[in-house]
Amino acid sequence: MVSSLFNPDGSIKIPKKSVKIKEKTQREEKGKGASTQEESTMATVNEECDKCGHEEAYWWTEQTRSSDEPETQFFRCTKCKHTWREYS
Template sequence: MEFCDECGSMMKTDDGVWVCDNCGYTKPRDDAKEAAMTTTQGQEETEIIDVSDAENRGLPTTEVHCSECGNDEAYWYMQQIRSADESETRFFVCTECEHRWREDDH
């Protein structure tokens, strides 16, 4: 994605140049710079987080009831599991039995 140097609007490509639809500014495309740009392709994969050593990783704890063992404390972390325009999901890991659940599971 490229932004206009004149007005800041998002630019589009047209026959080897970047063109601003808002103000008409144009500039040549730079293949090396474009190759380094981050794209959204392939970002559907979710990262797997190993929480087996949650205490050693410094995860925060909160007071929440574990349905498996009845403990009232769990580690928690946030993770983006849906598209970027949706809020993150909070996950819990019981400090006693290591049972795992999402905030919306209860």
């Protein structure tokens, strides 16, 4: 039975379902960092909110795509808390 855990080349077999669960968990955790960060410590920029027109927003970046792609910029309106992103 132990041999069924290994590929013919000696590497460990990883069920695809396990990999998908792990990837989903990593994606979910990526979004938590900035959204739970205290807004009082976040940088602010002059960026107009599409929802309310206010011209100040909190700003942060995250690597949401592959590492050879630029980071994604996130903004959250300081007035209405609407959040949006821009891809560089």
